[in-house]
Amino acid sequence: DQQVKQNSPSLSVQEGRISILNCDYTNSMFDYFLWYKKYPAEGPTFLISISSIKDKNEDGRFTVFLNKSAKHLSLHIVPSQPGDSAVYFCAVNNAGNMLTFGGGTRLMVKP
């Protein structure tokens, strides 16, 4: 069973608009949530994170929202830029320092 799911394989938005990427998880005991960005032929790079004691964390154009009752995580990018086009993965910290990732969402930002 997948513990972390990203139900949208791809998302296309216009430059300057908001991008919203979503992630659902199954275990209410997860305590730390992360978003990673990946360009082709490169390793994933860390973007932003949030602890389970918070419901929002902001870093520049990137904001992560956590809805614990719904077991739902989202990443907002405002305004979206063509350079944001990449695959985005959400990840959760599992028991024993294990880090589990979702399937990824490919974001395309059109100029």
Added chain:
Amino acid sequence: NAGVTQTPKFQVLKTGQSMTLQCAQDMNHNSMYWYRQDPGMGLRLIYYSASEGTTDKGEVPNGYNVSRLNKREFSLRLESAAPSQTSVYFCASRRDTSNTEAFFGQGTRLTVV
């Protein structure tokens, strides 16, 4: 600062051959991870090492073995490669606290024919 270094970057193996993927980090991190990335499947955890001297299975450990050689190095071995192991492999490292991010290497693209 090199971060996480993986070798080799590319490899082609014949079915049944063995090989070891190397990973080293210079950030003094305690935890290290091996993932594979396949189209539509995201990043799946193969094995991880929460600290030097310990290793644990992840989501897809079958067909692989690991060795945490020391604090810096964590290797992944394929004893008898199969076409289903064709993938891109990523190594990552992390400090030993749970509320920190992991840093990834550039990946090894492995093709088994």
